[in-house]
Amino acid sequence: MDRLEKQLFTRQKVAQNEHDPEGAKVYWSRHAVAELVNDNLTRAEVEQALKQCEIIEEYPIGHRGLPDCLVLAKLSGTQPIHAVIAIDEAKDRIFVITAYVPSAERWHDDWQTRK
Numbered sequence: 001m002d003r004l005e006k007q008l009f010t011r012q013k014v015a016q017n018e019h020d021p022e023g024a025k026v027y028w029s030r031h032a033v034a035e036l037v038n039d040n041l042t043r044a045e046v047e048q049a050l051k052q053c054e055i056i057e058e059y060p061i062g063h064r065g066l067p068d069c070l071v072l073a074k075l076s077g078t079q080p081i082h083a084v085i086a087i088d089e090a091k092d093r094i095f096v097i098t099a100y101v102p103s104a105e106r107w108h109d110d111w112q113t114r115k
Contacts, residue, residue, distance in 0.1 A: 001089060006069055007055045010085050013094045014050040025093050032083075032096045039101045041081070046099050049073035049081055056082075056112040068097065072111050080111040 001009065017025035026047060036043065053071040061067050068086040075081055084097040102111050 001067065001087065003055050003058060003069075006058070006067065006085075006087055007053065007071075009087055009089065010053060010055075010071065010094055011051055013092070014047050014053075017047060027093060027095045029095065029097050032098045035098050035100045039081075039099075041075075041099065041101070045075055046073070046081060046083065046096070049075050050083065050085075053083070053085075054112075059084075064097070066095070082111070 013025040028043060033043075035041075036046065050071065050073050053073040055069045056072050057070040059068050059070070064086055066086040066088055068084055071083050071085055073081050073083065080102055081099060082102045083099040086095040086097055088095065106115055107113065108115060
C-alpha cells in the first residue's frame with residue numbers, strides 16, 4: 001500500500017467508524033487515550049479531524065508488525081494534531097497508537113517538518 005492509499009484507507013475507516021455503533025473500524029491504544037487526556041482532546045474530535053488527515057511520515061514495517069505512519073490533522077480546521085496510525089488492511093481497521101498536539105519547540109510552522 002503506498003502513501004496515498006494509506007491516507008485514503010485511514011480517512012475511510014474513520015468515516016465508517018462514525019456510522020458503526022460498535023466502533024469497529026478505529027481502535028485506540030491505552031497510550032493514545034492517555035495522551036488525549038493530557039491534551040484535553042476527545043476521541044470524537046480527533047476522529048473528525050482524521051477524516052482530512054495527511055500523512056507526513058511513514059515508518060518501516062517491523063517495529064510494530066503493521067505498516068504505520070504519522071499524520072497531521074486539524075481540529076475545527078485550525079488546531080494541528082498529530083497521530084500515529086497503524087494500518088490493518090487485512091482486518092479492515094486502523095489503530096491509533098498515539099495522538100497529541102505538536103509543540104512549536106519540536107515542529108516548524110507547517111507542523112509537518114521537525115526542527
